[in-house]
Amino acid sequence: RVYAKKVRPAFRRRQVELGQLNAVLNDNISGIREIKAFTREDAEAQRISLGIENYRRSLLYALKMMAIFQPLVDFSSSVGMLVVIYFGGMLVNDGALAIADLVAFFLYLEMLYQPIRMLSDAWERIQETLASGDRVDELLQESPEVEERPDAMRLAARAKGEIVFENVSFCYSQGDMVLENICLEIGAGQMVALVGPTGVGKSTLVSLIPRFYDPVAGTVRLDGIDTRHLELESLRQQISIVLQDVFLFHGTVRENILFGNPDACEVDMMRAARVANAHQFIRDLSNGYDTLIGERGVKLSGGQKQRLSIARAVLKDAPVLILDEATSSVDTETELLIQEALERLMEGKTTIIIAHRLSTVRNADKIIVLENTHIVETGTHQELVSVGGLYNRLYTAQRRLQHLSA
Ligand SMILES: Nc1ncnc2c1ncn2[C@@H]1O[C@H](COP(=O)(O)OP(=O)(O)OP(=O)(O)O)[C@@H](O)[C@H]1O
Ligand SMILES: [Mg+2]
Incomplete structure (x- = not known):
């Protein structure tokens, strides 16, 4: 229960941050002309950096939570299994219901596998993220079509507009x-x-x-x-x-x-x-x-x-x-x-x-x-x-x- 209370919300928060980051990125790519026309590049870059930072932090937090609780979960489920086997064995010895033991055993087994599956899911997602990171990196390597000359000057005042x-x-x-x-x-x-x-x-x-x-x-x-x-x-x-x-x-x-x-x-x-x-x-x-x-x-x-x-x-x-x-x-x-x-x-x-x-x-x-x-x-x-x-x-x-x- 502790696991569900701490780790899952952490992952959900990560998902929300990712959603927000995507929204900002999408805005920036679709609205690139507006951003350029209104010279808001810096502000928008900051918005993106903030999104990335938030996402990074929430992902790290989620992984940390998982790293802390995962061994506890594993341990307790293993103990559970021992108990099942011990008492189950005694009951079988006494000639009690063997089928019920079997069912219980599988239930506990299922409980053990679930977190493990989550862990491998998370691993997959990390791989995905790394893969997208590579794509983003490629995009960042693109040089702009229009470049500012190093000796470019500012207009001293409002242009007349000719x-x-x-x-x-x-x-x-x-x-x-x-x-x-x-x-x-x-x-x-x-x-x-x-x-x-x-x-x-x-x-x-x-x-x-x-x-x-x-x-x-x-x-x-x-x-x-x-x-x-x-x-x-x-x-x-x-x-x-x-x-x-x-x-x-x-x-x-x-x-x-x-x-x-x-x-x-x-x-x-x-x-x-x-x-x-x-x-x-x-x-x-x-x-x-x-x-x-x-x-x-x-x-x-x-x-x-x-x-x-x-x-x-x-x-x-x-x-x-x-x-x-x-x-x-x-x-x-x-x-x-x-x-x-x-x-x-x-x-x-x-x-x-x-x-x-x-x-x-x-x-x-x-x-x-x-x-x-x-x-x-x-x-x-x-x-x-x-x-x-x-x-x-x-x-x-x-x-x-x-x-x-x-
Ligand atoms: N980003 C782009 N990359 C490559 N070709 C483009 C790009 N934008 C427009 N073109 C091409 O340049 C030509 C002129 O397009 P442009 O959009 O300037 O036409 P337009 O006169 O504004 O047309 P409309 O009246 O439909 O808006 C078209 O042949 C178009 O296919
Ligand atoms: Mg046009």
């Missing part, structure tokens, strides 16, 4: 060229829309700005400085990203918004939620801002997730904003709420928006149309419609679709 692409070409490690010779100038505070068929490289193009990847040729500049000359953290602090598919971490609503700026106070956090049109639905959740969301929490709708990620970006308040518009459709009312939130978010910032709905594009300062690996058209909505090229075709096709569904 972005220039100079003859930029890019391809993923294995594969064809995705972008070739892209030249693009985006003035500080401008709003530029990227359009083009699916898979053309729109998301790829914007991911070069925070240096998720480096171009294979050409230069990306922020305020005239080659982004490769900047410290990654300093660069990424200037950029807010609202991604195509929003990723939320396992945690509370508050924590997820604070991801944009962990030092923000409660008032600012709620203000950001209001700006993002998220305050209303958050208040209606069972625990408001303390509601758990993410993998094992409340499931939020697509529109709600988008507004949470807008709130994050509002709180971060970076001069450059990248919006990869979600393709998933939401109802008209939510659409309007999101639209309104985005317009507030874009105010006074350099915005690059990848627009799938052309209605969002109409008031852009400049529309960039990508086809194959190139920019094929640049101009305002009016200009591009009158040119009558790819943009015009996309636009009329979408309008026809809207008429059909209306």
Whole structure:
């Protein structure tokens, strides 16, 4: 009984710690872009270290407990067996029931085997853990695709937000060229829309700005400085990203918004939620801002997730904003709420928006149309419609679709 009281809970605690560690790791792998974009690498690494340390401690404790109690258990069951054999033998001598002795003997035997089986199970699990450790080690040995130069500099102040692409070409490690010779100038505070068929490289193009990847040729500049000359953290602090598919971490609503700026106070956090049109639905959740969301929490709708990620970006308040518009459709009312939130978010910032709905594009300062690996058209909505090229075709096709569904 002592064994069951001490050792089994110890193992259960180990299991819980492992679960928590897995949750954190999963968050970090699925949410790697968010982590990079919000420069939370150190904080997240600390969270993982803590998880690993907790797991290590609970595992050691469990094994220690087992090491202490196992011999006691073995000893007592052996004594039990001796007693059984002794009295059993006497009873058999007296001509008492031999079958009952036999049954009792096997019962005790079973009791002895159970802990032994547990021990070998534990051994197996240790082997498993070691095996996974090797896998993790392999991953850790991978060198990052993007490296910071030793002489990288920090931006002295908040960037103005001018972005220039100079003859930029890019391809993923294995594969064809995705972008070739892209030249693009985006003035500080401008709003530029990227359009083009699916898979053309729109998301790829914007991911070069925070240096998720480096171009294979050409230069990306922020305020005239080659982004490769900047410290990654300093660069990424200037950029807010609202991604195509929003990723939320396992945690509370508050924590997820604070991801944009962990030092923000409660008032600012709620203000950001209001700006993002998220305050209303958050208040209606069972625990408001303390509601758990993410993998094992409340499931939020697509529109709600988008507004949470807008709130994050509002709180971060970076001069450059990248919006990869979600393709998933939401109802008209939510659409309007999101639209309104985005317009507030874009105010006074350099915005690059990848627009799938052309209605969002109409008031852009400049529309960039990508086809194959190139920019094929640049101009305002009016200009591009009158040119009558790819943009015009996309636009009329979408309008026809809207008429059909209306
Ligand atoms: N991580 C990656 N590794 C290798 N190839 C990739 C990767 N991400 C995208 N690609 C490829 O690069 C090309 C451009 O993809 P990208 O996601 O930039 O397109 P997109 O214009 O954003 O499309 P969509 O409108 O569907 O979002 C595609 O052919 C895609 O298969
Ligand atoms: Mg995309």
